[in-house]
Amino acid sequence: MNQTISLRVNGLPETHEVPANQTLLQFLRETLDLTGAKEGCNEGECGACLVLLDGRAVNACLTLAVEADGREVTTIEGLGHAGDLHPLQAAFLKHAAVQCGFCTPGMIIAALGLLRDNPDPSEEDVRWAMSGNLCRCTGYRQIIDAVQEAAAAMRGDPAPEAAP
């Protein structure tokens, strides 16, 4: 049973006919070819599929495409691009907060959702906000450092003199 939905994805208007049982994740990946958000566990436990829905981080695997009708969706593709990186992407690169990269889009979206709410998070805040994101290569330390540095950059704080 198909329904027509109209939404904005990364700022662009989209109107599509979608099956009622299609998840927002499937819609993004299969219809719009936005494959940044990943299918990990498909039950809301790994955070690889996070996107912003009206500015809030949600699991796209637990959201139906029809539920996004009339809403604004931001995926990792809506952030920076090569040569014009978002401060979070730049900080993840600088801190080597990436190994295989599968969890990275979800990590960055979780961090973005946090920083919209709380531009100056403590390490505890970052750990709490990212606790729904799994990295199986392990490397949470670098990820936390990257988020805190990006937060400082986004606040306009002067950059630290030397990286540790």
Next chain:
Amino acid sequence: MLLPSFAFSTARSVEEALELWACLPDAAYLAGGTDLLPQLRLGKRAHRNLIDLKRIQSLSRIRETEAGLAIGAAVPLADIARHPAVREHYPLLVECCRRVGAWPLQNRATLAGNICNASPAADTAVALLTLEAGVIAVSPEGERVISVTGLFRGPGQTCLRPGELVTEVVLPHASAGWHGSYQRLSRRQGMDLATVGVLVASSNGGAPPRHRVSLAAVAPTPLRVADAEALLDREGPRAARRAGELARDRCRPITDLRGSAEYRREMVGVLVARGVAALSGPSGIVVPGAGGPGPRTPDPGPQSQGERP
């Protein structure tokens, strides 16, 4: 794994939701969907129709009523946890909302959904039992108030009738100011159900203070332990260990992948004692593994809640 086929309807009012349920076959109400969608995917539930509640304005607000603070069935947990009146008067609920899954899930999951799912491990249930909250349930026959204590019948089972819709969860004025700490053991901090959850709370006013002890994940339903509460009311914190023993004897845990029945039973005793100690400690007790992920309420002072903008 794909979701099975179903049709999706959007209700714009409670009346419309009830009408849709009555005329659509095999229908279910959809709030946050964080339990329902995985259950559909795994075949644990089957529905040919989903009725979305999230566009019903009257279910998307938190309002003061004569009975107390009423939380709409479509309000996400994250909004409850940051609502000024909830933070000021019901810090226990804030703490428990912030322990459900992880933050992205809390941006979707709802309080009504968490308790209607009736998991024995529901984190918000222990807060609602402690606060003696009620739910407002409506059906074509009318509206009724059900205490959260009376709502749970067993794992996944409530006393709601087919098609009956929970519209609001009501936190009574009389429970304002109850404080305490949620002692929760789980395999990891985020995204896992409690292996054992224990909430020990005491009243704001009154001398001597009154106590409540609620348990999660150690019986077919979340439960209160009345005799442990009465003992603490009579004897205060020095009865912590004996209160733990009473709670240990009252729980009926099972063995599953998260822990054995014997482990859970022993931990109930330990966590009740820790919870009592945390009530009177100058800043609570920092217990590894029992602390909340991220900013939470380590002690009951209203200044310590880590208010976010």
